[in-house]
Amino acid sequence: MLQVNYIRENREKVLERLSVRNFKQPELVDEIIKIDEERRSTQTSLDNISAEANAAAKQIGDLMRTGKKYEAEAIKAKTASHKENIKALTEKLTELEAAQFNAIVQLPNLPYDLVPKGSTAEENEVVYLHGAPAALPTKALPHWELAAKYDIIDFELGVKITGAGFPVYKGKGARLQRALINFFLDHATAAGYKEMQVPHLVNAASGFGTGQLPDKEGQMYHSTIDDLYLIPTAEVPVTNLYRDVIVKEEDLPIKNTAYTPCFRREAGSYGAHVRGLNRLHQFDKVEVVQITHPDKSYETLEEMSRYVQSLLHELGLHYRVLRLCGGDMGFTSAMTYDMEVWSAAQERWLEVSSVSNFETYQANRLKLRYKGKEGKAQLAHSLNGSALALPRIVASILENYQTENGIKIPEALVKYTGFDIID
RNA sequence: GGAAAGCUGGCAGAGUGGUCGAAUGCGGCAGUCUUGAAAACUGUUGACUGUAAUAGGUCCGGGGGUUCGAAUCCCUCGCUUUCCGCCA
Incomplete structure (x- = not known):
């Protein structure tokens, strides 16, 4: 706001x-x-x-x-x-x-000076490109076929017990999920983020604080009997930890991370682009959140972008970084970097992370302020980023690491999975 | 699900109709003392709004009411804690 x-x-x-x-x-x-x-x-x-x-x-x-x-x-x-x-x-x-x-509340955040003018994804600016497309075997498969072939993700079983968009991960597939969560959390901790375990349901005040309410009400699952919302991202509970708080200036920056499942109704999105793991109603994600001094937030945005890239780098994925144009940015963001991983089998870029600076937009709703030794309380800046969302990372790993003998596990992950191939 | 108590400044906690934005303690800040620190002592210390600066206004969980006047009385909603029940 x-x-x-x-x-x-x-x-x-x-x-x-x-x-x-x-x-x-x-x-x-x-x-x-x-x-x-x-x-x-x-x-x-x-x-x-x-x-x-x-x-x-x-x-x-x-x-x-x-x-x-x-x-x-x-x-x-x-x-x-x-x-x-x-x-x-x-x-x-x-x-x-x-x-x-x-x-x-109908006014979106004001884009930062560096944000390119534009209204569609085509006008996003590619600011960095890393690696080259993986060399795949001749009969390369998209991840949903690989998932079925190796029996590691079962979409039909999810339909049976819940509905479309709620996959069941099995055996090495489940183990890979757990490995990625631990991999991401360990790295976040090493980068100075404090790990938090937060509720997966939040009240309306929290939904309002980070901007999901009132305008995106239809995108959240709502438990009406208790008037609680299932979180669409850990950003909601983790940022709301600081709702109505005046922090000491010397305590900035505050860096928190959390793993949570995320629940999104994704009302109105269907079709080829949502096949397999591309778009789900429930997925796992590790989120990083920072609260900073206003003078430092863009420096921090770059730091967070580099951090997310370091994860992709370690996983050996071909990726690019986009600076979103004004029209493609989220309502509450002042500047956003999207990280996209190339899916060789689908021949398209998959968004795996979004790192944003909200400046005071969220802080003003949250009444999140900082105060120095003298002077008045001032609104702080808040930032967050996915580090990372699992499904598309899993899709990328499956697709880009497929061989005729099975799916190789990126080296950095092997100590977390305990196996080096899915076959 | 049943019953009871409670919700006051960063925290703890007093305050049951007027001089209450609110005692006191802790914490914070500044100072005295000290080579320095601790202790002790002194002073200071809520937020929002508003003004050129003053002034003024609002806020004691939210909303409403009674009154010339409400932190204080009434109604209502929310939340928290404790006990009982159920239960991982």
């Missing part, structure tokens, strides 16, 4: 930045400014009347105490109008605040 004062004082800049996203409702900006003017003048009127009412009440108190009951009654008679005015102005103010809030 953007800050009203910033919008008011930087109208041109806000409009210019929103155009980088091809934001469709720039008129919201002026609407917000207009509501804000009215809101503040209403607030001032209310404050003045409240001040009068407070003074009168105090005077009555003093008179009562000194036994001047008659004079007190005289002042009481005058206070009736205060009450009505306060009530009316309070109602007006509540309405204006609600209107302003409803408008402001």
Whole structure:
């Protein structure tokens, strides 16, 4: 959520930045400014009347105490109008605040200066390319066929017990999942992230804090009987750990990591691109989250990007890094890098990680601030990244490491899996 | 699921209608003392809003009500803890 004062004082800049996203409702900006003017003048009127009412009440108190009951009654008679005015102005103010809030939550984050203008994925900027496509055997298979061939992931069994998009991992497939989770968590720990185990269901306040609510309500599984949401990513619980918190400036940066399953309804996405592991309703992911000083967040974004790349590097995958254009970025992000791994068998890039700087957008919703030894509390910056999401990494490993004798396990993973080939 | 108690500043905790944004302790910050530190002592220390700066306003779990005046009384919702029940 953007800050009203910033919008008011930087109208041109806000409009210019929103155009980088091809934001469709720039008129919201002026609407917000207009509501804000009215809101503040209403607030001032209310404050003045409240001040009068407070003074009168105090005077009555003093008179009562000194036994001047008659004079007190005289002042009481005058206070009736205060009450009505306060009530009316309070109602007006509540309405204006609600209107302003409803408008402001519709504004996405402002893209950072480096973000290219654009509206579709084609306009993303490739900033780094690593490795070359794997040399595959002549009859290379896509991962869903490999999964069936070696009986390591069973999609049909998942359909039986739950539904499409909930695969069952079997034998070495299950073991590979567990190995990747441990591999990712160990590396995150080595990189200075503190491992956390967090709830997989969150309340509505948490969903709002990181921006899933109100606009992406339909994408989350909702346990209505208790009004709790299944997390779509560990970002939600891990970032909300700091909701309504003022951290000490010297404690920054805060670096946390967590493994969690992620649940996504993915309403409305079907077709060839969602085959196999490409898009699931439940999947596993290790997430890294940082809370930083505003001056350091872009430095941190680069650090996180390099960290994610180091994982792909170790797994020996051919990947590229994209800087997303304004239109392809998430609603809450100020700048995002996507890491994509080449799937030789599917002949397409698979997004395996997304690393974003949210600047103060989440912090403003979360009321996450930091405070130095002097001065006021300021909004901190929050960042997060997948490090990494398992399904597409598994797909990449299966596809890119397939041989005629079976699927080789990347060397760095062998000590975690305990085997070096799936056959 | 049943019953009870509670929700106050970074934390603990007092406060049952007016002088309460709120005692006290801890913690934080500054200072005195010290070669330095600790201890002790002194002072200081909530957030938001608002102003050129003052002032003013709001906040004692959320919402509503009573009253000239509410942390305090009433209603309602939420949450937490404890006991009982069930149970990994």
